[in-house]
Amino acid sequence: MSNVPLLTFDGVSRHFGGLKVLQDVHLAVPQGGIFGLIGPNGAGKTTVFNLTTGLLAVSGGTIRYEGRDLAGLKPHQITRTGIARTFQNIRVFKEMSLLENVMVGMHSHLRYGAFGLLASTGLFRSEERRARDRARELLSWVKLDHKASDIADNLSYGEQRKLELARALATEPRLLLLDEPVAGMNSAEKTDLMAEIRNISARGYTVFMIEHDMRFVMGLCEHIAVLNFGRIIARGDPDQIRNDPEVIEAYLGREEDEAGGDAATVEGSAR
Numbered sequence: 351m352s353n354v355p356l357l358t359f360d361g362v363s364r365h366f367g368g369l370k371v372l373q374d375v376h377l378a379v380p381q382g383g384i385f386g387l388i389g390p391n392g393a394g395k396t397t398v399f400n401l402t403t404g405l406l407a408v409s410g411g412t413i414r415y416e417g418r419d420l421a422g423l424k425p426h427q428i429t430r431t432g433i434a435r436t437f438q439n440i441r442v443f444k445e446m447s448l449l450e451n452v453m454v455g456m457h458s459h460l461r462y463g464a465f466g467l468l469a470s471t472g473l474f475r476s477e478e479r480r481a482r483d484r485a486r487e488l489l490s491w492v493k494l495d496h497k498a499s500d501i502a503d504n505l506s507y508g509e510q511r512k513l514e515l516a517r518a519l520a521t522e523p524r525l526l527l528l529d530e531p532v533a534g535m536n537s538a539e540k541t542d543l544m545a546e547i548r549n550i551s552a553r554g555y556t557v558f559m560i561e562h563d564m565r566f567v568m569g570l571c572e573h574i575a576v577l578n579f580g581r582i583i584a585r586g587d588p589d590q591i592r593n594d595p596e597v598i599e600a601y602l603g604r605e606e607d608e609a610g611g612d613a614a615t616v617e618g619s620a621r
């Protein structure tokens with residue numbers, strides 16, 4: 351793993367009117383490996399992803415990817431620099447096959463574009479065959495290749511999440527942002543996904559994930575940052591995070607506030 355960060359947040363803030371959702375956030379996601387961002391509900395985690403992918407603009411500070419300031423870039427331009435993401439709410443095309451879902455993610459990389467995908471003629475066949483092979487390969491990384499021709503609507507919730515992951519990979523990113531990848535999965539699916547994400551990381555992708563499931567985060571991430579009320583309150587490896595008094599306070603405080611709500615405990619229970 352190189353020491354040069356792939357993605358950096360330098361004094362980043364984001365306000366919505368008077369609401370300071372992120373304040374002076376400094377982050378450095380190293381190249382390679384798996385980085386986790388955790389924090390109680392509403393801490394600002396998804397906003398970090400929305401800023402990184404250009405869905406929102408920063409109110410202050412700088413976000414750099416491979417040293418390049420991302421300010422002013424549109425989401426599709428950011429995708430082209432090598433950043434892909436999945437969403438907290440599943441966004442698969444339910445009436446399309448798994449293969450087609452992945453190929454849609456690929457279109458910005460195909461020379462003929464999305465129109466050619468729909469109206470393919472002989473001219474485009476070899477390119478399309480290559481795309482199909484790649485899509486099938488990506489589906490195999492999340493163990494869905496045997497269902498490649500099925501309609502996405504027939505998949506379980508957990509499988510739809512994995513399909514989203516394959517589709518994100520189809521843009522050929524180097525940085526993969528995963529927003530709550532195991533939400534809605536049963537424990538067997540979580541165990542499988544953990545192995546699959548480890549394999550994806552071993553292939554050279556940098557993974558940056560938001561996740562509430564502490565067992566998953568602690569088991570998978572080498573580096574973790576903790577957001578609370580829009581500020582980073584801790585950074586470190588899983589042991590440092592688990593034992594950080596401010597982190598424990600942030601989670602326990604929330605649990606009391608929410609009277610046994612769904613805030614995860616730092617010790618490791620899944621929600």
Ligand SMILES: Nc1ncnc2c1ncn2[C@@H]1O[C@H](COP(=O)(O)OP(=O)(O)OP(=O)(O)O)[C@@H](O)[C@H]1O
Nearest residue numbers: 366369371389390391392393394395396397398438
């Ligand atoms: N576009 C927006 N306009 C106004 N407020 C927003 C917007 N996006 C997010 N917020 C607010 O910013 C705060 C942080 O939201 P965000 O979704 O980043 O939190 P989160 O840590 O991802 O939460 P969760 O774990 O519940 O998904 C919330 O109070 C939310 O209501």
